[in-house]
Amino acid sequence: MILDIKGLNKSFKSPVKAEGLSGRVKSLIKGEYREIRAVRDLSLSVPRGEMLAFIGPNGAGKSTTIKLITGILYPDEGSISVLGMDPHRQRKALSLKIGTVFGQKSQLWYHLPASDSFSLLGSIYNMSAGETERRVAELKEIFELGDFLDQPVRKLSLGQRIRCEIAASLIHSPEILFLDEPSIGLDVVVKARIRDLIKRLNEESGITVFLTSHDAGDIEKLCRRVIVINEGTTVWDGSMKEMKYSLLNRRIIDVKLEEELNLDLPGVSILKNRPYSAKLEADLNRADMKEVMETLIRNNTIQDINVSPIPMEEVIAHIYEGRTAGEAAE
Amino acid sequence: MRGLIGKYIRFNLAAAMEYRVSFVIQVLGMALNNSAFIFFWLLLFDKVGDINGYGFTEVMLLWSLAAAGFGFNEVFLGNGRYLSRIIYQGELDVYLLQPVPLIPNILCSRMNVSGWGDLAYGIILFLLSQELTPLWIFLFAVSCVLAALLFSSINLFYHSLTFYMGNGENLASAAYNMVLTFATYPGTIFKGASTWIMHTLLPAALVIWIPTELILHFSLSRALFLLAGDGILVATAYLLFKGGLRRYASGNRMGTRL
Numbered sequence: 001m002i003l004d005i006k007g008l009n010k011s012f013k014s015p016v017k018a019e020g021l022s023g024r025v026k027s028l029i030k031g032e033y034r035e036i037r038a039v040r041d042l043s044l045s046v047p048r049g050e051m052l053a054f055i056g057p058n059g060a061g062k063s064t065t066i067k068l069i070t071g072i073l074y075p076d077e078g079s080i081s082v083l084g085m086d087p088h089r090q091r092k093a094l095s096l097k098i099g100t101v102f103g104q105k106s107q108l109w110y111h112l113p114a115s116d117s118f119s120l121l122g123s124i125y126n127m128s129a130g131e132t133e134r135r136v137a138e139l140k141e142i143f144e145l146g147d148f149l150d151q152p153v154r155k156l157s158l159g160q161r162i163r164c165e166i167a168a169s170l171i172h173s174p175e176i177l178f179l180d181e182p183s184i185g186l187d188v189v190v191k192a193r194i195r196d197l198i199k200r201l202n203e204e205s206g207i208t209v210f211l212t213s214h215d216a217g218d219i220e221k222l223c224r225r226v227i228v229i230n231e232g233t234t235v236w237d238g239s240m241k242e243m244k245y246s247l248l249n250r251r252i253i254d255v256k257l258e259e260e261l262n263l264d265l266p267g268v269s270i271l272k273n274r275p276y277s278a279k280l281e282a283d284l285n286r287a288d289m290k291e292v293m294e295t296l297i298r299n300n301t302i303q304d305i306n307v308s309p310i311p312m313e314e315v316i317a318h319i320y321e322g323r324t325a326g327e328a329a330e
Numbered sequence: 331m332r333g334l335i336g337k338y339i340r341f342n343l344a345a346a347m348e349y350r351v352s353f354v355i356q357v358l359g360m361a362l363n364n365s366a367f368i369f370f371w372l373l374l375f376d377k378v379g380d381i382n383g384y385g386f387t388e389v390m391l392l393w394s395l396a397a398a399g400f401g402f403n404e405v406f407l408g409n410g411r412y413l414s415r416i417i418y419q420g421e422l423d424v425y426l427l428q429p430v431p432l433i434p435n436i437l438c439s440r441m442n443v444s445g446w447g448d449l450a451y452g453i454i455l456f457l458l459s460q461e462l463t464p465l466w467i468f469l470f471a472v473s474c475v476l477a478a479l480l481f482s483s484i485n486l487f488y489h490s491l492t493f494y495m496g497n498g499e500n501l502a503s504a505a506y507n508m509v510l511t512f513a514t515y516p517g518t519i520f521k522g523a524s525t526w527i528m529h530t531l532l533p534a535a536l537v538i539w540i541p542t543e544l545i546l547h548f549s550l551s552r553a554l555f556l557l558a559g560d561g562i563l564v565a566t567a568y569l570l571f572k573g574g575l576r577r578y579a580s581g582n583r584m585g586t587r588l
Contacts, residue, residue, distance in 0.1 A: 012579050015496075067580050072426045074576045095429040107424050111345040120341055123334045124428050124435075152348065 001081075002176060002208050003046040003069065008078035010039040010064055010232075038064040040232040042078070048175075051202050051209045053223035053240070061232035062212040063102075066178050069210075070100055083175060096125060099169035103181035106161070107168055108153045114164040115149045118171055125172035132171070139167040143197055159190035166197070176208045177201075183215050195221050216315075220244070228319050236319050244309050251289065253280040255296065256304040263299060268292055276303075331430060335438050339406065342441035353443050360447025364397055367514070368455075382518035389516065390459035391545060395470065396513045396538050398452025399477025404445025407437040407478060410485030411506065414492040414499035420580040433571065437482055466545055473541035476556075480537045480563060484509055487567035493574025505532060513538035533563055 016032040018024055039061045046052055056062050067073040069080055071087030071094060080087055085094045108117040115136065122132025140146055143163045148156055156164065162182060169177065179198070183191045199222060202209055213219055219226065219240070226243050228236035236243065254277070255261070261270070261278040267287025272279040282292050289307075296302065346353045368390070375386045384392075403410070413436065416422055425436050456470055488502030509532050512520075517539035520528055528535045536559045544553055 063580075067423065070427060072423050072580055073578065091426065092429040095427050098427075100427050102423065105421070105423060107427075109341065109345060111348045112341060116341055116344065120334075120337050123337045124430055126429070 001045040002048045002050075002083055003044075003210070004079075004081040005045070005065075005069070006043050006079045008039050008042040008065070008068060008080065009037070009076045010061075010068055010073060011076055012036045012038055038232050039068065039075075042229070042233060044227060044234065044237065046208060046210065048208055049202070049206045050225060051199075051223045052211065053219040053226045054210060054212045054229065055214075055219060055226065056212075056229040056235075060229045062229060063180055064232075065229070066100075066180050066210070066212065070098060070178060071095070096172060097174055098176045098178065099172070099174035100178045101162075101165050101169045101180065101182050103162070103184035106153070106165060108161070108164055110154050111152055113150045113152055114145070114156070114168070117153070117164075117168060118149075121168055121171045127172065135171055135173065139170060142200065143167045158185055159187070159193070162186060162190075162194060163197070166194070170201070170207075173205075174207065176210060179209065179211045179213075181213055182211070183213060183218055191215065191217065192221075198222060230319075243315060249284040250310050251282045251284065252308050252310065253282060253292070253296070254278075254306040254308075255280065255300070255302060258301040258303060261300065263296055265292060265295055331434060334430060335406075335434070338438045339441070342408075342439075346441065346443045353446075356444040357447040357450070360444040361451040364393070364448065364451045364455075367393065381516055384516035384518060387459060388542070388546065389514075390455055392516065392538060392542050393514055394452045394456035394459065395473055395477060395542055395545075396452070396510060397448045397455065398470075398474045399537065400481060400510055401445045401447070401449025401452055402474050402478035403481035404442040405449055406441070407482045408442040408445060409440035410437050410482045410489070411442070411503070412440065413485060413489035414497060414502055417489070417492045417574075417578065418497050418499075422575075422578060423580055433486065433568065437486075465548070469541075469545045469548065473545065476560060477537050477541065480533065480560060481506070481509070483564045483567040484533065484537075486571050487563075490567065490571040490574045493571075493577045508532050509534050509537060517543075529559070533559070536560060536563060 012035070013033040014036050016034050018026060018032070042061070042065060054062055054065065064073065068075050069082055069087060071091040074088055082094055083097050085097075087094050107121070108114055109120070118136045118139075119129075119132060122129070122135070127135070136149075140149060143166065145160075145163060145167060148160050149164075153161060153164070166177075166179075166182065177198075182198075183194060186194065195218060198209060198211075201207055209222070211218065211223060223240055226236065226238065226240050227234055252271075256277050258276070260275065261273055263270075263280070265287055267283045267285070269281050269283075270278060271281050282289060293307075296305075371386060371389050371393075375381075375389075379385075381389075409416070416425075416436065422436075425432055425439075428435060452474070460466060460470075484506055485502060488505045489498060491498035491501065512528060512532060512534035517525075517528065517535055525535070528539070536556065540552065540556045540559075544556065
C-alpha cells in the first residue's frame, strides 16, 4: 500500500464567543473553548496507481485528512504511513515524493510569470537547471501551457492558473498527487479539460491521485474508488461502479411521447408528467428494467427516450442523509 | 539552500521591478525619512555636547548599524513581519510541503522593497560618518548580518505567539518597532529595569548597542557575551516556533504568494 492510515484522530479547539461586554471581559480572563473533532478514528489504505475520490460535505474533514497525510497538521492519535514514511518525522523526505494542489491556495508567485515559479520550485526540489528545464518542457506539452507560461500569474485566467498550479505540483515527478478541490470556480469546459489531463497523467505515469471535490463530474469521470467521509469518519468506501449502480439502484427515464403517459408498474414512480413528456424513476430492486422498457414501448408511442443513472450529486446527498444500500432497499 | 536564497533574491527583485516607480519611491522615501533624523541629532548635540558618553559620531554609528541591520532583514528575510498572518490564514501549508528547512524558506521568500532604502542609508551613513579602517568595516558588516538575524528572531519569537494565543500580529509588530526605535538611542540613557528589558524582551542591546560598543572599543569577552546572548535569543525563537507548529490549525482561506 502506498498510503496506510490507522485510527486517525484530530481535534481543534475553537473559542466560544461570549455575548455582551461583560461576557467578552470574562472570556479575556478565562476563555471557553469547544472541541471540534475534525477526524474520528479514520482508517484507510490506498494501493499504488489508484485514482481515489475522497468526498464529503463541507466540514466533513476532507482537507484536514489531506493535511494530516501530507505532514501539515499533527494528528492527536493514530498512525499514518505514506510511501513507508511518517509525514511528521520525515516531512522533507516525503515532500520530495508527493505533489499537492489546494484549489484555494497558490504556490505560484502572483506578480511573476509561472515559468519563474517553476524555476524556483525546481531549486526548492533540489533539481539542476537542466532537469528543471526538461521537466518544464514536458509539463508545458502535457498541460498546453505554451501560450501563457511567460505571462505574470496575475494576468492568467482561473483555468490557466489551475493548469499551472497542477503542473507546478508535478515539477518534481511525485508518486502521489493530492488534489483538494482543484476545479473550484472553473467553468464546465475548463473542468473537463483538467479532468482529461489528470486522467492522462495517471494512465501514462501511474501516479496515484487522491482527489477531494464537490464536483460530481470530477469524481465520476476520474475515480475508480470513492471514499465518502462525514463528521470525520468514513461512511462509504467502495468502487465508483458499485456506488453508482448498487448503492442506490435506480434509473431515471426521460421520455417524449405523442400522447399522455400510460404506465403503471410496481417500482416505477412518475416524477414529472406533462402532456408530451414524462420523467420516471425505476427502482431496480423492485422493477426489472427490461420489463419497464417493454411495457413503456407497448403502451405508448414514443418519440425519444433517455435512460440515465441517478446523478452523482443525488447519490452523495443520499449518503449524507445517512441512507445506505440496505436502508434504500427497505 | 544557498542557491534557493539567491533565487529568492533574484525573483523578489524581479517582482519588485514589475512596479518600478513604486520601488524607487519607496527606496528614496525611506532614505529621506531616515535622513531627517540626522538634523534632529545635529541640533541636539549642538545644544548639549554629549549624552552619557555618546556624541554625534557615535549616534550616527548607532543609526547606521540599526538602519543597515534592519534594512538587511527587510530585504533578505522580509517575510518575518508577516508570520502571524501566514499562521492564522493557514498559509504555512505551502512552506510545510516543501523539502527545504522551514524557517529560512519562510523568511527569505519575501522582500520588503523599502528595506533597500534603509540598507543603502545605513551603509552610506557609515561610510560618510565613521573611520574606515578594515577592522571597523569588518565589524560593521558582521554586526549588520547579526542584527538582521536578531531582528528576524524577534519577529519569529513574537509572531510564534499566534500559535498559542490567537492573532499576535499587533504585539509582534509593536515589539519589532520598539526594538528598532530604542536601538537608535544611546543605551547609556536607560537605567534599572528598562536595561534588563532591553537585554531580554526587547533586546535592542543585543541587536545594536553592544555591537556598536564593540566597534568603538572591541573586547573579546564582550564579543563572546554578545554571541552567547544572540544564540539564546535565536534558540528561544526557534523552539517557540517549533512548539507552535504542533498547534498549527491551517485553514481554507483563499491565498496567493506575493
